[in-house]
């Protein structure tokens with residue numbers, strides 16, 4: 417059986433935010449329930465495992481699991497909070513004398529290699545625009561609106577009849593972008609805020625009110641929210657649809 421492990425559940429700045437003394441950030445610094453590294457998940461299973469994304473907390477996330485090597489990483493988009501750990505991964509590949517396998521859509525690969533041109537010396541890079549199979553999962557990606565910050569990709573994964581989507585960075589999806597979100601056993605959705613009050617045109621990720629509307633439309637059996645900022649207090653009483661839970665650092669779920 418495959419397991420999904422949430423190694424990072426935070427937004428681009430993580431929790432606590434360096435500059436912030438709010439209650440959630442202070443709690444994150446002390447007891448730590450709200451301590452959140454940048455969003456990254458690991459899929460583990462008998463046919464092999466892989467990571468989705470490789471943000472700047474990748475090193476700490478590997479250490480937290482006692483992992484010494486990541487062989488395969490699938491990337492959603494080329495923003496710092498999702499690719500900032502790639503140079504450290506490349507260094508690990510170099511010093512271990514092993515090639516990593518990096519997977520992403522071609523336009524994402526182009527941006528990554530422009531920013532970190534030496535990566536290609538230490539890893540094989542594969543475009544996934546026509547789909548890919550990893551760990552026995554049939555995976556199809558599609559481009560999703562990331563609002564003010566441009567675009568990201570979401571991935572739909574299917575194996576042994578279990579269907580789930582990882583969509584960490586999106587907002588205001590149109591009908592075409594929503595289509596692969598139907599008939600899901602699990603939707604992992606990024607929701608940076610409970611209720612984000614910034615002007616819509618300055619925003620880049622769903623908030624939890626908008627996410628509830630999306631879920632009412634696409635009706636996954638279950639949903640997990642991730643990519644959460646310091647607006648989200650895991651000790652608080654956040655109104656959520658009955659089939660939704662909030663991801664916690666280190667949380668594991670069976671994908672069956």
Ligand SMILES: Nc1ccn([C@@H]2O[C@H](COP(=O)(O)O)[C@@H](O)[C@H]2O)c(=O)n1
Nearest residue numbers: 427428429494495496497565585620621
């Ligand atoms: N072209 C860009 C634009 C933004 N970034 C980084 O992405 C993060 C955006 O945060 P979200 O709330 O939209 O997830 C932030 O770390 C920006 O610095 C980038 O790398 N490239």
